Amino acid sequence: MASKIRESLLVSLSAHQDEYLSGEQLAKEAGCSRTAIWKHIEELRKEGITIDSKRKKGYKLMQLSQQDNITETDILLGLQTTSLGRSIHHYDAVESTQKIAHKLAQEHAPEGTLVIAEEQTAGRGRMARSWHSPKGSGIWMSLLLRPELPPQKAPQFTLLTAVALVQAIEDICDVQVEIKWPNDLLINNRKVTGILTELQADSEQIHSLIIGIGMNVNQKQEDFPKELVDIATSLAIEKGSEVSRAAIVQRTMYHLEKYYHLYMEKGFAPIKLLWESYAISIGRHITARTFNGSISGIASGITEEGVLLLEDDQGAVHSIYSADIEINPKNREKE
Amino acid sequence: MASKIRESLLVSLSAHQDEYLSGEQLAKEAGCSRTAIWKHIEELRKEGITIDSKRKKGYKLMQLSQQDNITETDILLGLQTTSLGRSIHHYDAVESTQKIAHKLAQEHAPEGTLVIAEEQTAGRGRMARSWHSPKGSGIWMSLLLRPELPPQKAPQFTLLTAVALVQAIEDICDVQVEIKWPNDLLINNRKVTGILTELQADSEQIHSLIIGIGMNVNQKQEDFPKELVDIATSLAIEKGSEVSRAAIVQRTMYHLEKYYHLYMEKGFAPIKLLWESYAISIGRHITARTFNGSISGIASGITEEGVLLLEDDQGAVHSIYSADIEINPKNREKE
Structure with a gap:
């Protein structure tokens, strides 16, 4: 994790991208000396971030790193949140970001802690399924929340x-995304993102909630293994050009924080309305394969607790x- | 944990307390030699268990250990379950049996694993409260279940x-016990037992459920710390004589297994009826102190998900x- 000085510096520079900020002002905001600011500016420049400096005017952020990086610096520069994603643990390769986030949760890591990796060697999806998480082309991350809510x-x-x-x-991509209950995001009927929410709780209260997100970002069609090529896609395939992973992470944290606050203030009702407006399965004839067999019928909605009816x-x-x-073919015939 | 041989021997002897069982039969049931059976019998005798042996007839359990012990042997002798409490981890002193059970759960311990300790140095109750768990006079245990159910x-x-x-x-005690929502057991309006259910899960399925039970068994009134003396009691105080902790554990496992099976077959409805028949608070005027303030009114029931209405x-x-x-005084006036 970055020092508090570095974090403050990154936040200040990215919040004022069109202005020069004096060393004095930056030092005041970070609670350190101007020399410390100068040292941190030099470090950021070495990492590929272009920062202009003018005598008497100060420092101005010119350009972020050209590479599609998701290090702590890349994410903090431009992050518009107050708590989510402010404490970042970035790794080159991990077994699973969920596993690390659970460990951090038990070690009392703060709410909003984000674990992000370039590659997962044993990424997990729902129902203990594996999740293909190749190096550098996707977003594999886990966010720790500690809502004061019951486990239900x-x-x-x-x-x-x-x-x-x-x-x-x-x-970021200007493409239309649809939700397939409970946790798949589809573009043009192909899966681009999965969500795995895990929790530790007692009967009355959640202790920690770990939201795992796996997203295909810059894979080309031929990068997918044979068994996924017909059902998976990436943001780059759908948009037709490369996508900044850092920008997606920043924007995700921004919306997550916004809706998390909304939820804690107003409850699930407004979230439910939004979810239903994006959901592909509601109102359609579907087949649900459960542990106890298959049931077919019309998906009539979700309950206040996220249960599908x-x-x-x-x-x-x-x-x-x-x-x-599975959405049944007879729907498609009707369309 | 005991060997499989020892476990089989204990189960056979306690299932036939009035009969002699031949060494040959015991050896067959345990899948070992008659010499191995003889060695295990000798070990049990050294632990204080009286086992009679007669030529040509075999072995018969005469008397359990006279002491109020809750070692693995004491619990297995007389345990009437097929899975709950069959794998026992007994400790003299632990921080918290919950903590150990969580660790065992992550290490893939089987369903029914029971962690039991003579003393907890940092016993936990609801809402991160501490739980007074002095040495040798109570039951401090945690049971691991793995129900295929959603976290709700x-x-x-x-x-x-x-x-x-x-x-x-x-x-075991022939006293009347009442339940105070959600997790207190009371005898004559004083707390004798608390339950702390914790879980690890994802959105769709429970991975492990740890049921922690703390029960005051053989404390005398003067054994309780000053702050508990007016609100706590023990089984021995209420019954008027010492109570076998092993018998309570065995009987608890028996009823738990029975109702767990009933629940998995028939759902929550029959459990809910039983619970309501023992509940002290339903139908009475109560005050509920929550995170967000106090609400007073009539407790009208519980929902299918155990939520108090x-x-x-x-x-x-x-x-x-x-x-x-808190049950309000106006009820008492009415009674």
Whole structure:
């Protein structure tokens, strides 16, 4: 993690990209000497960040690193949040960012701690499935939250995160993203992002909530393994050009923080409305494959607790907590 | 943990307390030699268990250890379950049995694993409160379950455990036990037992559920610290004589396993009925102190997910996930 000085410096420079900021002002904001500021500026320049300096005027951020990096510096420069993503643990390669985030949670890491890796060697998805997380081309990250909520509410955070991710991707890539319950984000019917929400709790309160996000960003079609090539896509494929991973992370943190605050103030209702507006499966005839067999019917909505309601052909309504969803062909014929 | 041979021997002897069992039969059931059986019998005798042996007839369990012990042997001798409590980790002193059970869960310990200690140096209750767990006079234990259920269902297990504990205590002590939502067991309005259910899960499925139970068994009134003396009691105080901790553990495991199976087959409805029949707070005027302030009204019931419903004086119904409950004096006047 960066020092507090470096973090303050990055926040100040990125918040005022068009202005020169005096060394004195930067030092005051960071609570350090002007010499310390100068040393940190030199370090950032060595990392490839262009910072102009003018006598009597001070420092101005000219250009971020040209490479598609997601180091702590790259993310902090331009991060528009007050707590989410402010404490960053960046790794070249890890087994799984979820595992590290759980460990940090037990070591009392603060809310908003973000674990991010260039590569996962044992990335995990839902239902203990593996998640293909190759080096440098995706976003593999886990965010720690500590909401003062009962464990029944935890699954709502998968849906809240989906909403934030849809908006982050649409902001940066200008493509239309859809949500497939519970945790898949699709572009043109192919999966681009998955969410894995894990929790530690007692009966009454969540102790830690770890939101894992895996996103295909700059893979080309031929980069996907054979078994995924027909069902997966990346932001770059859909947008037609490379995408800044740091920008996606920053924008995701921004929307997540916004909706997290909204949720804590107003409850799940506004999030639910947004989620439903992005959801591909609601109102359609689907098949849900659960542990106990398959059920087909119309997906009629989600409950306040994020449970999918499925009305079967006899009119009975089933609460689906966990399943793989398939949208049935007869919908497509109708369209 | 005991060897499989020892476990089989203990189960066979305690299942046939009135009969002699031949060495040959015991050896067959344990899948070992008759010499091995003889060696294990000798070991049990050294531990204070009286086992009679007759030529041509075999071995018969005469008397358990006279001391109030809760070692693995003491619990296995007389345990009437197929999985709960069959793998026992007994300690003289631990920080907290919950902590050890969580660690065992991560190390893939099987469902039914029981951690039990003579003393906890940092026992935990609800809401990160400490729990007084002095040496040798109580039951401080944590049970690992791995139900294939979504995390929303976890709080129901606090209620299921309360039902099993009420029945175990009533079986052994012949006193009337009442439940105070969510997790206190009371005898004559004083607390005798607390339950702390913790879980690790993702949005769709529980990975591990750790049920912590703290029970005052053989304390005398003067053993309680000053701040507890008016609100706590022990089984021995209420029954008027010493109580076998092993018997309580065995009976608790028996009822827990029974209701766990019932729950997995029939759902929460039958457990809910039992719980409500033992609950002290339902139908009474209570005050619930929550994180966000106090609400007073009639406790009208619990939901399918174990949430307390409270109807305030204006007729609005509140869902209470977490609170301290106080039963208001006006009820007592009515009685």
